Amino acid sequence: MGAVKRAIPAEIGGEADVVMDSGGTARRASARKVLPIVEGVVLVAALLAPLLLQDYLTVFATRVIILALFALSFDLVWGYAGIMSFGQALFFGSAGYGVALLARDLDITNIFLVLPAGTIIGLTFALLLGGFLLLGRHPSSVIFVSLGTLTGSYAADRLARGWYYLGGQNGIPSIAPMSLGTYEFTEGPAFYYLVLGILVVVYLLCRFLVRSQFGLALAGLRENEQRIAFFGYKAQHLKAIIFTIGGGVAGLAGSLYAFHEGFVWPNMVGVVVSTQVVLYVLFGGSGTLIGAVIGAVIVEGVSFWLSDNYRDIWPIILGLLLLLVILFRPLGLISFVLGERERVGSFGARAKESVKENRDAP
């Protein structure tokens, strides 16, 4: 057919080859995909981890996987929809407190009750806060939303510290283990694989969502909210929806965290944890789901290692490291291997394939 192959210049994303046929129409022929490889490597490493790690490190790894789930929630909201939430811990921590109260006051620890309950608590709080901050008649500014979420998280922290029913400064200790019938999930490989399974399922659901046409609308929202409003999108509704979904994922993570640690305390809803999740996502690479997971793993892993080896100065080293990454790799560590074009993705993929099939058909 005399097809001429040429590579797209690197500055516009060099991972795809375009075949120009004699009619001058172009279609993507073969795209070297990096993301599935990274995802596969991370999944295999995560599956093998408990077999290779000592017991106490498996407990640590479980915590990290839960925090990776939490990071996904922030990535959906910021990385995909461009909503700067500085209060993501509000949903994480309130779900943690919620399930802790269910266990303490009502003896409810069944996994099929507490995890949906935690998710719903996260969803509800996000819907309330998101409704207030995002659902005005005119678009709310980034500053308004980030300060609003920050204030929400700070207020929740103060409330938890001051409320005797929630245990005040000490939080709620000695939460009974999460259960399934007579089986109790205690720290160790079973809990690890449970949270890994949940992470994989949530990850796949998020991936489905962000690659759908809804994901394209989110991309539009992130890049130019005003522009897509002029197309007729209800931009504020889209924002409130993704913010609420993010709250639900954070709630799920928070309820797992509460049962895994066995206690909840005011920091869990506060500004420190809210900021921590921002760092995970910035460090790993916002706008890619795997970047959020990698960010949580690396930030927590490096903190753990540094605190063991440089007891006094480790927070300074960690801070410098984070600054360096954010200064020189604003798209996160994932950008070392992932091109811009693949990061943003293509949303008409299926249609393209069908065209290709039609053309290739005899």
Added chain:
Amino acid sequence: MLLEAAGITKIFGKLTALDGAALTVGANEFHGLIGPNGSGKSTLMKCIAGAEVPTQGKVSFVNTDITAFTPTERARAGMSLKFQITSVLPSLTLYDNILLALQAQSSLVDLVFSRTRGALHDQVMTMLTQFRLANRAFEAAAALSHGQQQWLEIAMALAGKPKLLLLDEPTGGMSLEERRVTGELLQPIKQHCSLVIVEHDLDFIRDICDRLTVLDQGRVLASGTVSEIQANKAVQEIYLRRA
């Protein structure tokens, strides 16, 4: 009348950008909005499209008062705006830029389950072909030349099949050849769409428009057919003389 804007006043602090300006556009009419720099053309466009809220005045579209409508509501009523500064979404492919515009009125469930993706494919490719961009469909929009970005943006603005398209300086920064092609690209839309166009290139405006409105210092100086405006002494004084 398709569009009737009357008594539009817009005050920014101490600056009166528009002072009782008016504009009426009929169905399938191409209407040019001209005037010297700072005469309020872009502001009037923004007041019509909902990007700015007029301090005073009323905008009616298809016999509905839309003065208080948000841009989203105006778009859903059939109005579309191409901004003066190109605002294609640079990191998305051309294909996705058009798909984004086409799918704007799909339901949430359709979007989540990508139900309209297949059905819209042909429309995306038709629009890209119409605007001579099909061979670059899967490149990022950032890679296009300025003129091509303008075409992409016009294509996006037309995607929702608007009744009225507002174009703010569509040929800004274009070569002569690109301007000529832009005129060609706009002609066919007359069958189903009216156009309000702000443009400095008077030859371009004369070639494609049925009627013109001339603004000066926020007021309407004259409004009429192209030949009426060309014959108007006051307009010649302030504007056409320089062209």
